[in-house]
Amino acid sequence: MNIVFIGSGNVATHLAIAFKAMGADIIQVWSRDSRNAEILAAITKATPVKCWDSLDQTADCYVIAVKDDAIAEVASHLQDVRGVVVHTSGATEMDVLKGTGTGYGVLYPLQTFSKTKVVDLKSVPFCIEADRSETFEKIAAMAHLLSESVAEVNSEQRRILHLAAVFACNFTNHLYDLSSKLLQQHQLKFDLLKPLILETAFKVQHTQPAEVQTGPAVRNDLLTLEKHLDLLEGSPHLQDIYQLLSDSIKKTHL
């Protein structure tokens, strides 16, 4: 299988390397950022491309992994290619690709990728959508090359998944950050919280989060809630977050 990658950021890098490892040929890497394209092309033995005229029109698949607001523009250059065109975005509807390739769809890996950290894709859910069943089969076969978890998810569901991921991943990481800074202010090491953070994530792998909710809010321990708000007196911003999330826990559980 021949694949052209459009984009050379975190998602493009992880997917291109993984496809290459599974025996696919990455024939070209297109990127606005020619330096990134060259790096990813070097790793995957592909040709870096900067100009749309040089794009190979005959690949089996074109994987668009660029910023959401650049997808439509990129798609306008893929009207005549003779392969399947997919984007990898959680928040962008499939139909932005209408008219491209010989079929189009979405290949959305539900994971957070950093350039510096290898992610085992085998357990990453790949959410797939396609213009028609023939294309779906092709995209699903590609996804199964990388992962054991492949699910059909339409554009509306994908939007919800992406939103839910903001709560479960982006906001969660920000809470880690706030707690880390709170400790730092008091000469305490963030290391102390790391086992707790891991255990909290482990727990919900086999139990519904609501069943393992702990802390002062779910116990309606008003004295501790008040003490905590007092401790945050110099940080009205943290007080607001503490109050809102504690109220939300109470609303859910009490």
Added chain:
Amino acid sequence: MNIVFIGSGNVATHLAIAFKAMGADIIQVWSRDSRNAEILAAITKATPVKCWDSLDQTADCYVIAVKDDAIAEVASHLQDVRGVVVHTSGATEMDVLKGTGTGYGVLYPLQTFSKTKVVDLKSVPFCIEADRSETFEKIAAMAHLLSESVAEVNSEQRRILHLAAVFACNFTNHLYDLSSKLLQQHQLKFDLLKPLILETAFKVQHTQPAEVQTGPAVRNDLLTLEKHLDLLEGSPHLQDIYQLLSDSIKKTHL
């Protein structure tokens, strides 16, 4: 070493079983809830106790693992015991134990315990405080039986740690819960988010959370932020949380 446990909840259960496994003798388990006391006593081959008059006065250590607001009352019954008295609370100052035993202090395991799940205590930070250095050595020796991570933490720092743990654990779990319910409303499985949740927790084991912050807020992707708020239109409560945490991410990063 002989230990008496006061309390039979999650923390008491995990600690008593772990001490027993390391060769300590759990001689009594006191609990208001005699049924729980009987269960824990049976597991650890201890005697269940309900009445203060029956309390063995000669144990090496008395571990108080009851609700925060019950610690002071429990302590009033431990004035004359001939051993070290510790409580295990993150939010309670050490001096509530003043006058008890032949020395007193705190043995606070920074972890979230559920009855149904075994936790490997080896990596759990045990935060220790004591009335004097002799007591400190005794409590530290006990902690080292269970864990490789033992830290001296005074009452004020412990309060901050406990507060930081609310952000990093309790609030985080609640965000998992909110995302789980959002998916459920749209016939999507929470399973899809589980690898992402794990990876988010793994990432900060070796990297500062601020360095791996992802999502629309940190990119200042106003279009996606607006779309997400629209998607939450029927849930003003979730909109508030989304807005506040996104603003907080922007405030931190932009």
